[in-house]
Amino acid sequence: xxxxxxxxxxxxxxxxxxxxxxxxxxxxxxxxxxxxxxxxxxxxxxxxxxxxxxxxxxxxxxxxxxxxxxxxxxxxxxxxxxxxxxxxxxxxxxxxxxxxxxxxxxxxxxxxxxxxxxxxxxxxxxxxxxxxxxxxxxxxxxxxxxxxxxxxxxxxxxxxxxxxxxxxxxxxxxxxxxxxxxxxxxxxxxxxxxxxxxxxxxx
Amino acid sequence: xxxxxxxxxxxxxxxxxxxxxxxxxxxxxxxxxxxxxxxxxxxxxxxxxxxxxxxxxxxxxxxxxxxxxxxxxxxxxxxxxxxxxxxxxxxxxxxxxxxxxxxxxxxxxxxxxxxxxxxxxxxxxxxxxxxxxxxxxxxxxxxxxxxxxxxxxxxxxxxxxxxxxxxxxxxxxxxxxxxxxxxxxxxxxxxxxxxxxxxxxxx
Amino acid sequence: xxxxxxxxxxxxxxxxxxxxxxxxxxxxxxxxxxxxxxxxxxxxxxxxxxxxxxxxxxxxxxxxxxxxxxxxxxxxxxxxxxxxxxxxxxxxxxxxxxxxxxxxxxxxxxxxxxxxxxxxxxxxxxxxxxxxxxxxxxxxxxxxxxxxxxxxxxxxxxxxxxxxxxxxxxxxxxxxxxxxxxxxxxxxxxxxxxxxxxxxxxx
Numbered sequence: 001x002x003x004x005x006x007x008x009x010x011x012x013x014x015x016x017x018x019x020x021x022x023x024x025x026x027x028x029x030x031x032x033x034x035x036x037x038x039x040x041x042x043x044x045x046x047x048x049x050x051x052x053x054x055x056x057x058x059x060x061x062x063x064x065x066x067x068x069x070x071x072x073x074x075x076x077x078x079x080x081x082x083x084x085x086x087x088x089x090x091x092x093x094x095x096x097x098x099x100x101x102x103x104x105x106x107x108x109x110x111x112x113x114x115x116x117x118x119x120x121x122x123x124x125x126x127x128x129x130x131x132x133x134x135x136x137x138x139x140x141x142x143x144x145x146x147x148x149x150x151x152x153x154x155x156x157x158x159x160x161x162x163x164x165x166x167x168x169x170x171x172x173x174x175x176x177x178x179x180x181x182x183x184x185x186x187x188x189x190x191x192x193x194x195x196x197x198x199x200x201x202x203x
Numbered sequence: 204x205x206x207x208x209x210x211x212x213x214x215x216x217x218x219x220x221x222x223x224x225x226x227x228x229x230x231x232x233x234x235x236x237x238x239x240x241x242x243x244x245x246x247x248x249x250x251x252x253x254x255x256x257x258x259x260x261x262x263x264x265x266x267x268x269x270x271x272x273x274x275x276x277x278x279x280x281x282x283x284x285x286x287x288x289x290x291x292x293x294x295x296x297x298x299x300x301x302x303x304x305x306x307x308x309x310x311x312x313x314x315x316x317x318x319x320x321x322x323x324x325x326x327x328x329x330x331x332x333x334x335x336x337x338x339x340x341x342x343x344x345x346x347x348x349x350x351x352x353x354x355x356x357x358x359x360x361x362x363x364x365x366x367x368x369x370x371x372x373x374x375x376x377x378x379x380x381x382x383x384x385x386x387x388x389x390x391x392x393x394x395x396x397x398x399x400x401x402x403x404x405x406x
Numbered sequence: 407x408x409x410x411x412x413x414x415x416x417x418x419x420x421x422x423x424x425x426x427x428x429x430x431x432x433x434x435x436x437x438x439x440x441x442x443x444x445x446x447x448x449x450x451x452x453x454x455x456x457x458x459x460x461x462x463x464x465x466x467x468x469x470x471x472x473x474x475x476x477x478x479x480x481x482x483x484x485x486x487x488x489x490x491x492x493x494x495x496x497x498x499x500x501x502x503x504x505x506x507x508x509x510x511x512x513x514x515x516x517x518x519x520x521x522x523x524x525x526x527x528x529x530x531x532x533x534x535x536x537x538x539x540x541x542x543x544x545x546x547x548x549x550x551x552x553x554x555x556x557x558x559x560x561x562x563x564x565x566x567x568x569x570x571x572x573x574x575x576x577x578x579x580x581x582x583x584x585x586x587x588x589x590x591x592x593x594x595x596x597x598x599x600x601x602x603x604x605x606x607x608x609x
Contacts, residue, residue, distance in 0.1 A: 027554070028555075032553060032554060036553075051254060054260065140545065142549060148343075150232070201235060255467075256463075318463075348546060351430075352434075358438075
């Protein structure tokens with residue numbers, strides 16, 4: 001169980017970092033820019049979560065091996081992008097991206113509740129953890145955040161739904177690991193279906 | 204007294220949220236964007252104040268009913284905006300906006316001083332509390348912050364003046380509630396007159 | 407030694423503030439904007455360092471005389487800019503700017519290590535301290551961060567190198583003041599040479 005969660009978390013961080021690099025290259029940034037955007041995409045949401053909760057030391061200071069993984073990924077990813085060969089197909093990337101959304105939502109709500117945050121702000125912190133890495137990425141790239149654009153499929157909405165699944169199940173006395181898995185599953189499935197069928201907010 | 208302050212604070216948060224929504228609609232954001240910009244406009248300044256002071260837990264985590272009020276306001280406000288009917292006239296909005304500036308200034312300086320912040324940084328934290336919700340709103344909307352534009356009437360200047368009224372009166376041993384009221388009153392009047400007569404910084 | 411370090415730190419803060427004002431004037435901001443950008447350029451990196459480390463109270467709240475110096479500098483600098491007479495030549499500004507990069511790198515890594523941050527995240531916090539004042543300046547000015555642009559000479563790279571000089575020398579049991587001086591010297595020289603010969607990242 002622990003190993004599985006750890007593998008998912010690493011995968012999510014790497015996918016968010018990789019998608020950050022793709023965005024950074026489109027902005028014609030140099031390697032410092034690409035690496036910064038990659039790190040901000042991967043760690044920005046969780047860092048914001050810990051700062052809002054006053055949860056110190058930050059997780060990437062304790063688990064600095066996460067930074068090493070992103071550093072090792074970045075030259076490989078850049079080479080792959082240079083030769084215009086996505087080393088993972090768009091479909092696989094989308095799947096892991098949705099998994100990352102679910103995992104970061106679960107970690108955000110979970111840590112917030114552990115620190116005695118009431119349910120409503122805890123659900124917002126879950127959504128911020130899962131989506132604000134991308135918002136910070138767009139702000140540092142001087143773009144309008146993708147998250148707010150009516151042309152994009154549901155994203156924060158899936159995370160918000162997953163967060164409440166977690167909260168409600170804990171209230172109903174489900175076991176925490178079960179609530180965690182269902183939160184990840186619901187967020188993942190909702191997001192995947194939203195992307196495939198291009199569901200958007202009606203307003 | 205307590206009830207009056209609470210009503211003013213709620214009003215200020217709702218007005219800042221509403222003005223955030225108007226800005227977000229101009230950026231063609233979807234509901235997630237509109238709601239984020241509304242929450243950031245309303246809670247951004249106070250959140251920055253608490254993070255700069257290390258004042259945990261954040262006030263909207265304790266008083267999460269404030270978030271509920273903004274959530275309840277947002278669909279009503281969106282409907283009103285949709286049918287192009289401001290539910291409050293521009294004049295009333297301007298008055299409450301100036302009141303919000305005064306109240307957030309007072310809360311910023313007050314909490315900073317309580318945490319033994321020296322007068323000068325406390326006055327800056329008052330101004331940040333009152334004005335940086337709007338700056339964060341503009342940053343997330345990928346615009347130049349209105350606060351810095353020479354075409355806008357005095358804003359930070361009014362807040363800074365009010366902050367020093369508060370600090371000086373406390374030094375002169377006035378009662379804290381009296382200093383608070385005068386801080387709010389001076390900021391409010393200064394801002395109102397500045398908007399009506401279009402006072403700007405000369406440089 | 408202490409006095410020397412203090413003088414360098416004050417100089418670095420003033421140079422970063424001054425270079426922030428030049429940028430702000432190019433954005434056609436009013437005095438509130440110019441002063442905010444100046445303060446963010448000078449104090450933004452160190453503030454981010456302290457927030458990421460949970461190191462409270464922030465240094466400009468304790469040493470608020472630093473703010474006074476920037477406030478005193480700002481009208482003089484604005485007058486100088488108005489009459490188009492840089493009160494320091496471009497060459498001198500570049501030298502002190504490189505010195506500031508070195509000093510902020512050293513202070514970032516030093517404080518991070520003191521708070522038991524592992525070496526890798528400590529080196530990143532050194533780079534963030536030295537460079538993110540400029541990134542925040544660009545974000546608040548609604549520009550793409552200069553730091554990420556392939557047309558600019560090496561900047562974060564020099565800071566990163568200096569940070570590792572500091573870390574490695576401490577590991578080799580050099581005296582901390584010696585490690586500090588070498589960190590500042592390496593960062594300073596690397597940056598100066600990079601600017602003069604226009605060294606850039608090759609990708």
